[in-house]
Amino acid sequence: MLLELCRWVQYSPPLVAMRGSPILFPIVATIHLMGLAVVGGSVLLVDLRLLGLGLRRQPVAVLARDADRWLFRGLVVMVSTGILLFMCFATKYYYLTFFWVKMAALCAVIAFTVSVRRRIIMGHEGGVSAASGRLVALVSLALWTTVALGGRYIGFP
Numbered sequence: 001m002l003l004e005l006c007r008w009v010q011y012s013p014p015l016v017a018m019r020g021s022p023i024l025f026p027i028v029a030t031i032h033l034m035g036l037a038v039v040g041g042s043v044l045l046v047d048l049r050l051l052g053l054g055l056r057r058q059p060v061a062v063l064a065r066d067a068d069r070w071l072f073r074g075l076v077v078m079v080s081t082g083i084l085l086f087m088c089f090a091t092k093y094y095y096l097t098f099f100w101v102k103m104a105a106l107c108a109v110i111a112f113t114v115s116v117r118r119r120i121i122m123g124h125e126g127g128v129s130a131a132s133g134r135l136v137a138l139v140s141l142a143l144w145t146t147v148a149l150g151g152r153y154i155g156f157p
């Protein structure tokens with residue numbers, strides 16, 4: 001069923017046209033990578049702060065309020081360009097384990113970011129232990145690294 005849908009999408013006229021163009025896929029892939037820089041930067045800013053590295057004069061909650069706005073914008077770029085890249089060679093990615101590892105890690109890190117990580121950040125100045133802040137930062141960084149590595153591996157199977 002899902003494979004049929006992938007085949008239908010991949011051979012639909014807009015995606016055939018995108019594959020036929022020598023520049024469209026590389027442009028979308030480049031925008032995907034630029035979105036990665038925004039997501040990576042906004043995640044690192046807060047997680048390194050939670051690890052006690054950098055920007056220590058800034059309360060974590062204040063830092064996260066601004067960084068999370070960029071994280072959301074970066075995610076919108078990543079998901080929209082990612083779906084386009086996927087649809088272009090959907091039947092190829094369908095069989096790539098790393099693609100499904102990446103998608104699972106992406107769902108896990110988004111759920112973690114809006115729940116546990118947000119609670120720890122909001123409670124950081126108010127009594128949440130520094131140790132739990134560090135643990136949350138390490139989990140967040142590990143999940144995002146899994147997403148990025150998954151992306152790298154699907155680009156070059």
Ligand code: HEM
Pocket residue numbers: 029032033036039074075078079081082083085086093106147148149150151152153154155156
């Ligand atoms: C924030 C979330 C995401 C991150 C951090 C991410 C990261 C990456 C990275 C690092 C690459 C390798 C780029 C390269 O080396 O050329 C990549 C490629 C790719 N990503 Fe994502 N990605 C994200 C979301 C998505 C989503 C939601 C999808 C699809 C639904 C997707 C589909 C793809 C595809 C198909 C490629 C391979 C392109 C190729 O064959 O060169 N990505 N991604």
